[in-house]
Amino acid sequence: MANNGTLDGNVPEGPLSDKWTNYKANAKLINPANKRKYKVIVVGSGLAGGSAAATLSELGYQVKCFCYQDSPRRAHSIAAQGGINAAKNYQNDGDSVWRLFYDTIKGGDFRSREANVHRLAEVSVNIIDQCVAQGVPFAREYGGLLDNRSFGGAQVSRTFYARGQTGQQLLIGCYQALEKEIEKGGVEMHTRTEMMDLVLVDGHAKGIVVRDLKTGEISSHAADCVILATGGYGNVFFLSTNAMGCNVMAAFRASKRGAYMANPCYTQIHPTCIPVSGDYQSKLTLMSESLRNDGRIWVPKSADDAKKIREGQMTAADVAEEDRDYYLERKYPSFGNLAPRDISSRSAKEVCDEGRGVAKTGLGVFLDFSDAIERLGEDTIRARYDNLFQMYEKITGDNPYKTPMMIYPAVHYTMGGLWVDYNLMSNLPGLHVLGEANFSDHGANRLGASALMQGLADGYFVIPSTLPSYLADQKPGTVTTDAPEFQEAEKAVKERIEKLINIKGKRTVDDFHRELGLLVWDECGMERTKEGLQKALKRIPEIRKEFWENVFIPGDADGVNMELEKAGRVADFIDFAEVMCYDALDREESCGGHFRAEYQFTEKDEDVQSGYTNPGEAKRRDEDFMYVSAWEVAENGGEPTLHKEPLNYEEVKPSVRSYK
Numbered sequence: 168m169a170n171n172g173t174l175d176g177n178v179p180e181g182p183l184s185d186k187w188t189n190y191k192a193n194a195k196l197i198n199p200a201n202k203r204k205y206k207v208i209v210v211g212s213g214l215a216g217g218s219a220a221a222t223l224s225e226l227g228y229q230v231k232c233f234c235y236q237d238s239p240r241r242a243h244s245i246a247a248q249g250g251i252n253a254a255k256n257y258q259n260d261g262d263s264v265w266r267l268f269y270d271t272i273k274g275g276d277f278r279s280r281e282a283n284v285h286r287l288a289e290v291s292v293n294i295i296d297q298c299v300a301q302g303v304p305f306a307r308e309y310g311g312l313l314d315n316r317s318f319g320g321a322q323v324s325r326t327f328y329a330r331g332q333t334g335q336q337l338l339i340g341c342y343q344a345l346e347k348e349i350e351k352g353g354v355e356m357h358t359r360t361e362m363m364d365l366v367l368v369d370g371h372a373k374g375i376v377v378r379d380l381k382t383g384e385i386s387s388h389a390a391d392c393v394i395l396a397t398g399g400y401g402n403v404f405f406l407s408t409n410a411m412g413c414n415v416m417a418a419f420r421a422s423k424r425g426a427y428m429a430n431p432c433y434t435q436i437h438p439t440c441i442p443v444s445g446d447y448q449s450k451l452t453l454m455s456e457s458l459r460n461d462g463r464i465w466v467p468k469s470a471d472d473a474k475k476i477r478e479g480q481m482t483a484a485d486v487a488e489e490d491r492d493y494y495l496e497r498k499y500p501s502f503g504n505l506a507p508r509d510i511s512s513r514s515a516k517e518v519c520d521e522g523r524g525v526a527k528t529g530l531g532v533f534l535d536f537s538d539a540i541e542r543l544g545e546d547t548i549r550a551r552y553d554n555l556f557q558m559y560e561k562i563t564g565d566n567p568y569k570t571p572m573m574i575y576p577a578v579h580y581t582m583g584g585l586w587v588d589y590n591l592m593s594n595l596p597g598l599h600v601l602g603e604a605n606f607s608d609h610g611a612n613r614l615g616a617s618a619l620m621q622g623l624a625d626g627y628f629v630i631p632s633t634l635p636s637y638l639a640d641q642k643p644g645t646v647t648t649d650a651p652e653f654q655e656a657e658k659a660v661k662e663r664i665e666k667l668i669n670i671k672g673k674r675t676v677d678d679f680h681r682e683l684g685l686l687v688w689d690e691c692g693m694e695r696t697k698e699g700l701q702k703a704l705k706r707i708p709e710i711r712k713e714f715w716e717n718v719f720i721p722g723d724a725d726g727v728n729m730e731l732e733k734a735g736r737v738a739d740f741i742d743f744a745e746v747m748c749y750d751a752l753d754r755e756e757s758c759g760g761h762f763r764a765e766y767q768f769t770e771k772d773e774d775v776q777s778g779y780t781n782p783g784e785a786k787r788r789d790e791d792f793m794y795v796s797a798w799e800v801a802e803n804g805g806e807p808t809l810h811k812e813p814l815n816y817e818e819v820k821p822s823v824r825s826y827k
Contacts, residue, residue: 173810173811173812174427174586174588174795174797174810174811174812175588175812176280176282176588176589176812177588177589177590178280178282178589179282179589183281183282183285183818184264184265186282186285186286187282187285187286190589190632194632194633194635194636195635195639195640196635196639197635197638199226201643202228203227203228204643204644205228205229205391205641205643206228206229206230206231206389206390206391206644207223207228207229207231207390207392207393207394207634208230208232208375208390208393208394209223209231209394209396210232210233210234210362210375210393210394210395210396210397210417211234211242211395211397211398211417211602211604212232212234212236212239212242212342212345212356212396213239213243213245213338213396213602214242214244214337214338214341214602214619214622214623215244215396215601215603215622215623216232216242216394216396216397216601216602216626217232217239217242217244217338217341217342217344217345218341218344218622218625218626218627219394219396219625219626219627219631220232220345220348220354220626221341221344221345221347221348221354221626222344222626222630222631223631224348224351224353224354225344226631227353228353229353229355230353230355231354231355231357231388231390232345232354232355232356232357233360233361233362233375233377233388234357234358234360235359235360235361235412235732236358236412237358238358239342239345239346239356240338240339240342242338243398243409243410243412243413244334244337244338244341244619244622245334245335245338246334246453247333247335247337247618248332248333248334248454248455248457248555249318249326249328249331249333249455249457249458249615249616250316250318250326250333250457250615250616250619251294251295251298251326251333251337251616251619251620251623252267252291252326252327252614252616252617252620253267253291253292253294253295254267254291254292254325255292255295255313255315255325256323256325257312257313257315258315258323258324258325260323261323262323262324262325264285264288264291264292265288267291267325268284268285268287269819270320270321270614271284271288271608271610271614272610272819273320273819273824274319274507274609274610274612274613274614274759275609275610275611275612275613275614275759276509276612276758276759276785276787276824277758277787277789277793277814277816277819277821277822277824278430278433278610278611278759278795279607279608279609279611279814280589280607280608280795281814281815281817281818281819282589283589283607284608285818286629287608287617287620287621287624290624290628291620291624293627293628294620294624294628295313295327297623297627298337298623299313301340301341301343301344302343303329303336303339303340304329304336305327305328305329305336306327306328306329306330313327314327314328315327315328316328316460317460317505318456318457318505318614318615318616319456319502319505319506319507319508319511319614319615320502320505320507320508320615320826321505321614322501322502326457326615326616328616330551330552330553330554330555331457331552331554331555332554333619334619337619337623341626357377359380359381360377360379360380361378361380361416361735362375362376362416362417362420363375363376363385363420363660363663364420364423364424364656364659364660365393365420365421365424365595365598366387366650366653367424367425367595367652368646368650370595370596371595371596371597371641372392372393372421372593372597372598373389373391373392373393373597373646373652374387374388374389374390374393374646374648375388375393376653376656376657376660378660378664380727381726381727382725382726383723383724383725383726383727383728385657385660385661385664386657387656387657388648389646389648389650389653390646391638391645391646392597392598392599392641393597393598393599394599394600394601394630395418395421395585395598395600395604396601396604396622396625396626397416397417397604398413398602398604399413399415399580399581399584399603399604400414400415400418400419400431400581400740400743400747401413401434401578401579401580401581402414402415402684402736403415403683403684403687403740403743403744403747404434404578404687404692405449405680405681405683405684405688406443406448406449406451406577406684406688407451407577407578407579408437408440408450408451408453408578408579409578409579410450411450414736414739414740415736415739415740415743416735417604418584418585418600418604419742419743419800420739421585421595421598422746422798422800423800425594425799426585426586426593426595426598426600427585427586427593427594427797427798427799427810428583428584428585428586428743428746428797428798428800428807429583429584429585429586429605429606429795429796429797429798429812430582430583430584430606430750430795430796431581431583431584431743431746431747431750431798432583432695432747432750432751432796433581433582433583433606433609433611433612433759433760434580434581434582434691434692434747434761435508435509435578435579435580435582435612435613435760436508436509436512436576436577436692436693436760437508437512437576437577437578437579437580438464438508438514438574438576439453439454439456439458439459439574440452440454440574440576440577440579441454441573441574441575442526442528442530442531442573442575443528443530443575443577444527449677451578452562453577454534454555454558454559454572455552455555456615456616457551457552457555457615458536458555458572459504459511459534460505460551461536461539461548461551461552462504462534462535462536462539462571462572463493463496463504463534463535463538463539464493464494464495464504464515464532464533464534464535464574465491465493465494465532465533465535466491466492466494466518466523466524466525467490467491467492467523467525468490468491468492468523469490469523470521472486472490473522473523473524473525474522476525477524477526477527477529482570483525483533483535483570483571484570492518492523494514494517494518495511495514498781498827499826500827501827502826506826507612507614507826508579508612508613508614509611509612509759509760509762509785510784510826511576512576512693513693513694513762513783515532515574515575515576516576516693516694517783519531519575525573526573530575531574531575532573532574532575533571533573533574534571534572534573534574535571535572536548536568536571536572537571540568545568549568556568559572578688578692580603580613580618581603582606582609582611582612582613582759582760583750584600584603584604584605584607585598585600585604585606586605586606586795586797586810586812587599587600587605587607590633590634590636590637591605591607591629591633592633592636594797596637597637597641599630599633599634599637601622601626602618602621602622603618603621603622606795608621609621610758611758611760611761612758612759612760663735664724664731667720667731667734667735667738668720668723668731670715670716670717670718670719670720671719671720672716672717672718672719673719674713674717674718675718675719675730676718676719676720676730676734676737677733679710679713679714679718679737679741680733680737680740683707683710683737683740683741683744686703686706686707686744687703687748690702690703690748691703691744691747691748691751694762694763694764695751695761695762695763695764696763696765697763697765700748700751700752701752703744703748704745704748704749704752707741707744707748708745708804708805710741711741711742711745714737714738714741715738720734741804742800742804745804746798746807749798749806749807750796750798751763753796753809754792754796755788755791755792756786756787756788756791756792757786758785759785761785762785766785766786766787766788767782767783767784768781768782768783768784768785770782772786774825778827779823779825779827780823780825780827781827784824785824787821789821793813793814793821794811794812794814795811795812795814796809797809797811798810
């Protein structure tokens, strides 16, 4: 894997706390009359894309917004449950912009860009005011003030929430702002439309090629810049908490055009999901991290008791208090059940690997609310979590008010994504990337309730200020779809679709996706090894070869064809999985969600002997890997080229991450 040089994040000069303020004070501007001349394409209509499209339209830009759902209202942001972070310090418990910044840097295991994270913490305080003004019904205390609760990796209450429907309520507010601009004519909305390719003119992103998912029509759209806000790539694992339609296609099409894919091995395994129950499942269900405020996680101390529970010979109630292992409280007394997601997930895997799992498959632990119900009363717990409890009961048949939930880690969020600089622009001029689709804010692990924060920060507050830095040097309207690059891109898209349709093989798209997902989960999931990653890198090209020779896609390319849609996405997942495994193989350390079994603390380490950390925790190698890995994707799969952005910490001293 060649290293082809270093990348510049274009971070402003000056003290960390002043960088964003100084940037805005000195940034290029475009006057209102000139803004109306510029066209902006936004791909994605979730919290990042929807807020960006609405805000840019309000500023006067001509915006085209694209989503593959039948309405922006159905973007996957709707599925977020537990809350959104902001450094408001409403609880007067010691929170501040600095503390949110530090918690995020530490939570990401010191693998994120300082300046971007500090900007995120600064902007967070404005997001809540914006959303309240839009009518988002955040939970309130008895006196009417906005309520807060805690999430993992923090010792303060900074998470604003709307029961277990925070993402839905935030998206409704964002959607209403977007619909207002659509009605005014500032945003031209294209639903049921999937981006198939990025178009570069003279090396700049100037448009996209799309497929109408209702008619099958291929068309091109030109603009002065392109914004991608298309979410993450968690569905590469097949089973995840993402909706089945979530995919990597837009981002990976951009990477095929030269955009670098940064830190793809940084994937987040969420600790509180409903365990897998059978091979028939196509996705998994998240149970909000907010439940860990009042739920206690435990397994029996005895593997024999756990076995009896799995076999139905015992219930949770039959296990005496002294025979229960509240392992997060035992291992991390300062944070307890609110330890960060990566640590909590690996701890659950650890006890299940010891034979103490309580689900029938052996892969499950208890999330128990009995203490909280006894202390606070069922009505209080019902007010906080009732819709989540209802969802759990509907899926499992068990009543969490009476018996503990069973949970187990599952793929949830992806910290990696397209590389962007401080302006949120990729290495391709004109291509900007927002929200989960970029890599910029979370390092190797995202803290709970920070995804919604980043999406809205990028869309409402960051991109409106940074986009003029690029557009001010562009003459508006100079590129149209008459440019030969658009015809060439359309031709390539049509040829790819025709090739897929004409394979006429014997295996379904889902069959290939399931095989790929299981391989990636086993070898590049919660735990990775050199041998396992090499095994995956040997098998993935074989899966690719068979896919292009033996996949079966019924129907044709005209009109609705969901199998064709899935086939294009799975083809990209296959290529993307290869890049992800190369990244995990190259990064010979453990950090956050990237856990290489070869690099973990042992009893012999000084930090373990001093009691500062536990054996089995992720062990970084700062001297060799204090950088962002940005991969230049090979043309037709195979070994990518590595570019590095050094991470320079000016305000925070990287240290062993301890939550004890």
